[in-house]
Amino acid sequence: MGRDLGRHESFNESSLLQSAKPQLPMGMAQKATPGTSLEGIRPTYLYKVVLLGSTSVGKSSLAYRYVKNDFKESLPTVGCSFFTQTLNLEAGTVKFEIWDTAGQEKYHSVCHLYYRGAHAALLVYDITNKETLNRAKLWLRDLEKEFLPDEIVIALVGNKTDLAADREVATEEGEEFARTKGLLFMETSAKSNHHVNDIFMAIVSN
């Protein structure tokens, strides 16, 4: 992991800088970042998060809301998308590496690539679609095969609370399942920005 850390760092910085200040040339942008100078003082943690779940439960929307604080209807992800986000906490800097996977079955064979080495997994389901919770349970079984219980933080996320009128999965049902399996649990809405930051904070502080 240590060797990887160095390699990923340079990559993360540059891609973050581009999204923040696209007009600046590379050299200037680096000087302007406080993160570089602070690195010596505070530790930097690399934190790999993988988003898993069925098609159209809102994995990409959650990632997009968290990284860009915006919402837009998106089409199914092809393969997977990679995002980075830096978080400055008292205890240090956390660099999130977010792997947003495609929910479609044909990409399942490559999914294990994305969750290898992950520190946390968000198992996302859609509260208006019961079937997606069942699928999330299957994803959990997959994760349990791959990881030892203390190796990874897993959170069950019921997304789309803005559509509560069409709810098919009661909050208690998700909660109960999460409790029996020892998962974190939260209901979110990427659209109305409900608990999105909280869930990312929860997995990193756990």
Added chain:
Amino acid sequence: MAADVHKKKGWEVPNGSLAPGDGQHTERSESPTPGLAQGTEPGAGQEGAMFVHTRSYEDLTSPEDGAAAARSPEERRGEPAEPSSMEQISKDFSELSTQLTGMALDLEEEMRQSKEGKLEPSPQTTRRDSVLSGKEEEDVTMDAWRMHRKHVFVLSEAGKPVYSRYGSEEALSSTMGVMMALVSFLEAEKNAIRSIHADGYKVVFVRRSPLVLVAVARTRQSEQEIAHELLYIYYQILSLLTWTQLNHIFQQKQNYDLRRLLAGSERITDNLLDLMAHDPSFLMGAVRCLPLAASVRDAVSTSLQQAKAKSLVFSILLSGNQLVSLVRKKDQFLHPIDLHLLFNLISSSSSFREGEAWTPICLPKFNSSGFFHAHISYLEQEMDLCLLLVSTDREDFFTVSDCKRRFQERLRRRGVHHALQEALRTPFYSVAQVGIPDLRHFIYKSKSSGLFTSPKIEAPYVREEEKERLLGLYQYLHSRAHNSSRPLKNIYFTGPRENLLAWVTSAFELYICYSPLGTKAGAISAVNKLMKWIRKEEDRLFILTPQTY
């Protein structure tokens, strides 16, 4: 994985003229003559082609079809008779236009039929009393569903629906059953159904075991062209699954429901069908380049070339559906079909705009049995510039992502960023730049480079239907020029709304559309002038010096 990277031998040219020899560049003529050897026409690459060599449209499908084989002797026989002077062409045109009066009638007949076709429901579509429709899908019992100009269906050999362009597959399962029955019925007789022509409709069948593809069209395209489009759909499916996986699935379970695996990808296929109706790239079997000053393009290509990694096979920079630069591994050639599929993948998904995508993709013409891994990202939020890095190693995400960073850094250092931005502001040129008053539009394809150029479609082709009609006319000329039983080299077509001229040689293909008031003599001098203009602009319109790592 290295074994995946192999060249398709079938595409090699027997005499090795893939890369025109050095001697040929010095002989690039000022004004191209019809006798122009392949490799010296405007737009021909100077240091070898980027693509698998395709001499003509038939080449794209021939290895599987076997149909084109019968054609080649004829083509060859035609070559020595290549007209050598403008007078000769002019003479040919006058001879042809007498023959073509009949052709114009054909066309009118066909158009009239298709108009009538609008009023009557197709006899091929089965009526059903009650059907189950998907939520957002069209009701297949409605007239609106029947009115579509082109239906495309994909089914498995067990008759199970895989894809339908309009309407839900469930609702169409009995229709697809009938289609499979037709195919099987003829197969039992050791025969194969290719098409049904009736009432202005063409029903075209393409069999690619374990799939059957069917189109029901009332467009002006030839059967051959519709079949060609169906093959694109087949390749699109392969690009998601690979041929190996597809076959494996159906060997395991004959009545497998393939929609499970293709779920979420229907829009990629939908987009491909829409794109084929608008973009001449598919018809030409060639790729269009973003017009760009040669110095800028060279700087971009060199930057791409320098940002290489061991596992990279192709680095492709594109804007819209136009190629900006392509760098490839030595000895590895990309097939235009594969590049078209990549273009389609990118244009069909907005999700690539955010973050960096890493996805398995099969390039079926390159190697239909394995996946490449593509890193797809836009260079900047506001810029329509997408970078595609195709790697053989699925573990190489960070290495490839670093290639992108290095490419961007080099681009900035070379200071071409601004010039690139400028070029993106006008991704299409106007035909007015050519300076021929009667010329409305044209398509010019250089056969040896696999690249073509074409101006923006302008007035009077403003509305979508008019644009499609223009492309329809080109399709018609193209199908006449490449007719398997009677290919034509020169076509002069006088229509009520425009005149068209097609000129197909062993080195290039040219289709021009000009004012209906123009004369044939005027058209011929326009061709001459246009060819000179293309030659003058070739380093901006084409990629003359393709790079390798």
